[in-house]
Amino acid sequence: MSNPNFSFKPMSGKKIDQLATAYISFYQPEILKKPAPFDVHRFVDTKLEDLTGVVPVYSRELPPEIYGLTDSSENRLEIQEALAEDPFQEKFFRSTLAHESGHCIIHVPQLRKINRGQVFRQGKEEGGVQLYRKDDIPLYCNPEWQAFRFAGALLVPEGPLRMMLADGASNFEIANTFNIHQPFLRSRMKALKLI
Ligand SMILES: [Zn+2]
DSSP states (O other), X not given: OOOTTOOOXXXXXXXXXXXXXXXXXXXXXXXXXSOOOOOHHHHHHHTHHHHHSOEEEEESOSOTTEEEEEETTTTEEEEEHXXXXXXXXXXXXXXXXXXXXXXXXXXXXXHHHTTOOOEEEEETXXXXXXXXXXXXXXXXXXXXXXXXHHHHHHHSOHHHHHHHHHTTOOHHHHHHHHTOOHHHHHHHHHHTTXX
């Protein structure tokens, strides 16, 4: 803990969206033209370590209330194995992976630079941003807000979302197309001021 006053770099929602879109354009550009799910599972399993130095591990040892955890000093991303293997939780699994990818991509390099370790946990009750509500961290510097925004941008890129809305698709169809839960879609649409 070398610098107690450390705060993460501020990032606008737009900037985070651009970052996520850059990854999509590189790994799965076709989905920017024709809406489809981003294969975040494959992205984490085959690209994340090369990109960030963080090794993804599917763990049986995480307490059941913790779904995912990024430990910057250990360079480990742990995901609850039961979540990864439960076909009924695929959508939630995908959003957990996307959220943790946000921590690995945005926050781990900043922590590494100042030689500081931090553990990000994603748990059952976590709305994420609420965890920090009592702190004075501005939203744009809040690592949980940033990771949620990144997850939204990675799984529901703005262009394809707008395409579907223009075609009159229902929220049900849109959520299915991107393989996410409807509440996840709603918060993404709120973030983009579409609702
Ligand atoms: Zn988090």
